Amino acid sequence: MVLRQLFTICCIVILLLSNYKLNQSINSSLTLNFSASYVFSQEIIFFFILRIKNQKMTIKSDQWIKKMAEGHGMIEPFVEHQVRHSNGNDLISYGTSSYGYDVRCANEFKIFTNINSAIVDPKSFDDTSFVDVNSDICVIPPNSFALARTIEYFRIPRNILTICLGKSTYARCGIIVNVTPLEPEWEGHVTLEFSNTTPLPAKIYANEGVAQMIFLESDEVCQESYKDRKGKYQGQLGVTLAKT
Numbered sequence: 001m002v003l004r005q006l007f008t009i010c011c012i013v014i015l016l017l018s019n020y021k022l023n024q025s026i027n028s029s030l031t032l033n034f035s036a037s038y039v040f041s042q043e044i045i046f047f048f049i050l051r052i053k054n055q056k057m058t059i060k061s062d063q064w065i066k067k068m069a070e071g072h073g074m075i076e077p078f079v080e081h082q083v084r085h086s087n088g089n090d091l092i093s094y095g096t097s098s099y100g101y102d103v104r105c106a107n108e109f110k111i112f113t114n115i116n117s118a119i120v121d122p123k124s125f126d127d128t129s130f131v132d133v134n135s136d137i138c139v140i141p142p143n144s145f146a147l148a149r150t151i152e153y154f155r156i157p158r159n160i161l162t163i164c165l166g167k168s169t170y171a172r173c174g175i176i177v178n179v180t181p182l183e184p185e186w187e188g189h190v191t192l193e194f195s196n197t198t199p200l201p202a203k204i205y206a207n208e209g210v211a212q213m214i215f216l217e218s219d220e221v222c223q224e225s226y227k228d229r230k231g232k233y234q235g236q237l238g239v240t241l242a243k244t
Contacts (some may be wrong), residue, residue: 056219057161059099065215066096068157075101076153092169094209100214103150105192107206110137110147110239124231125242138204140175140196146204149239150190154213158184158219163214170210174198177211185225187237 069078070123079095082102094102105211110130120129130147140146156162161184166177176195192210204210227234 012154018177030203039044055159057216060160060215060217062096062098064092065101069101069171072155072157074155074157077151084204092167092205092210097212098229099214100207101152101166101215103152103190103213104208105148105204105206105210106151106189107134107136109133109135109204109206110148110241111138111140112145112147113141122242123244127241136206138194138206139203140194140202142196142201144198145193145195147241148192148194148204148206150192150210151207153187153189154182155187156184156226157183158225159218160184161216161218163216164190164211165214166211167209170194173202175202175204179211182213183226184222185227186231186234187227188233189238189240191236191240 052200065075066078067081068074069080082093082095082097084091093103096102100188109132111133112129112174113131116127118153138146138148154162162182164179164182166175170177174197178195179190181228182190193200194204194210233240
């Protein structure tokens with residue numbers, strides 16, 4: 001067990017160092033940047049931390065996802081299988097997978113722009129820095145980002161933590177999808193952040209798959225859930241901007 005933990009720690013250190021060196025050697029105008037690598041590192045480190053702490057958290061299967069969605073409204077609307085084609089057209093897949101659920105992006109977007117020369121402040125974000133777009137295709141400018149939301153409305157059970165990972169189809173094009181974990185008893189539309197790390201405009205397709213939700217069940221119920229502490233993003237609808 002000790003050797004396994006040491007090996008895991010070494011893997012984390014190597015991953016962080018490789019990301020740092022890679023970003024040190026790449027000009028900021030190219031496709032990779034530190035934030036993209038950092039998001040990727042965070043997601044991997046999270047799973048390693050679970051292993052190090054020896055937490056008994058199990059990844060839920062397609063059978064459990066279907067039961068919770070159909071019987072308890074955990075995901076609405078819910079698609080019980082993977083959809084890859086529609087009317088003869090290829091789609092970025094969405095729906096239930098073996099151990100997760102691939103969510104779709106709605107056609108509501110907020111594209112970041114610097115027309116007001118504003119300073120990005122998480123505690124006081126200027127919503128005039130966004131341009132609203134309602135379209136089946138959103139084009140994100142180079143080295144910029146856009147906010148969107150899932151078509152699906154989620155109701156997370158009290159003993160479940162949900163992790164969101166971007167689809168590889170987008171990641172392989174330098175488009176990073178970032179979402180914080182969905183906490184126990186949180187509900188609402190999931191706000192999605194798309195970062196275009198490339199020096200070129202990038203397309204996002206509405207009504208197609210953009211990210212996969214993975215459901216982790218704890219061996220004990222939390223003392224206080226997101227609902228209990230009246231979290232500020234509880235019950236959010238549509239694309240929700242940062243709150244303080």
